[in-house]
Amino acid sequence: xxxxxxxxxxxxxxxxxxxxxxxxxxxxxxxxxxxxxxxxxxxxxxxxxxxxxxxxxxxxxxxxxxxxxxxxxxxxxxxxxxxxxxxxxxxxxxxxxxxxxxxxxxxxxxxxxxxxxxxxxxxxxxxxxxxxxxxxxxxxxxxxxxxxxxxxxxxxxxxxxxxxxxxxxxxxxxxxxxxxxxxxxxxxxxxxxxxxxxxxxxxxxxxxxxxxxxxxxxxxxxxxxxxxxxxxxxxxxxxxxxx
Ligand code: SF4
Ligand code: FES
Numbered sequence: 001x002x003x004x005x006x007x008x009x010x011x012x013x014x015x016x017x018x019x020x021x022x023x024x025x026x027x028x029x030x031x032x033x034x035x036x037x038x039x040x041x042x043x044x045x046x047x048x049x050x051x052x053x054x055x056x057x058x059x060x061x062x063x064x065x066x067x068x069x070x071x072x073x074x075x076x077x078x079x080x081x082x083x084x085x086x087x088x089x090x091x092x093x094x095x096x097x098x099x100x101x102x103x104x105x106x107x108x109x110x111x112x113x114x115x116x117x118x119x120x121x122x123x124x125x126x127x128x129x130x131x132x133x134x135x136x137x138x139x140x141x142x143x144x145x146x147x148x149x150x151x152x153x154x155x156x157x158x159x160x161x162x163x164x165x166x167x168x169x170x171x172x173x174x175x176x177x178x179x180x181x182x183x184x185x186x187x188x189x190x191x192x193x194x195x196x197x198x199x200x201x202x203x204x205x206x207x208x209x210x211x212x213x214x215x216x217x218x219x220x221x222x223x224x225x226x227x228x229x230x231x232x233x234x235x236x237x238x239x240x241x242x243x
Pocket of ligand 1: 057160161162163164165166167168183184187226227228229230231232233
């Protein structure tokens with residue numbers, strides 16, 4: 001098996017693709033394959049990772065034109081495992097020479113600027129969480145708040161978000177509107193609005209309903225198809241739209 005990998009200099013755009021032949025082992029993930037390349041063939045290859053177990057959300061990238069976690073994607077499965085996404089240029093521009101029968105195509109996550117090779121600048125993604133203040137601010141003197149198992153079940157799906165930005169990288173609105181807050185932050189706003197311990201849920205709905213938030217979402221649902229944790233951000237956005 002070969003990997004065709006997008007390469008770029010610091011802060012640049014994709015300049016070319018390099019082709020590497022890998023030695024496929026049982027259970028090998030795309031992240032394992034990238035380590036093999038970095039260890040044995042090309043130490044200059046840059047990519048991001050941490051947990052290696054689909055928990056930290058660091059290893060998001062475009063694999064055969066689908067945004068995925070590299071540590072959760074098996075080399076042997078990736079060619080069988082297509083997902084039908086609403087297209088935008090990063091998903092449809094095919095690099096010259098790619099042979100999908102024999103090669104897996106690896107590119108940086110779309111909709112963010114590239115820092116180097118497969119490492120993208122996540123600041124835009126995180127900034128939305130900060131500007132929307134997506135956390136709980138307890139009042140002074142407030143004691144612990146009770147959450148029953150059924151209260152928790154209402155928000156389970158959204159709490160599972162690992163901030164991998166795969167939804168952000170799959171979204172055609174994010175591709176067109178650089179200021180769009182994106183699916184993950186809007187789903188997180190719904191998560192707090194639905195949390196029984198929160199005293200002012202409307203604050204989160206208001207934060208999500210700004211002009212570059214929920215109103216920009218076209219309910220394309222690419223985010224629902226690609227989210228590795230089943231968060232289904234598009235469903236949360238639809239709920240906010242329906243309020
Ligand atoms: S909603 Fe899903 S795809 Fe988006 S950041 Fe969270 S875990 Fe990743
Ligand atoms: S390395 Fe942590 S999610 Fe892949």
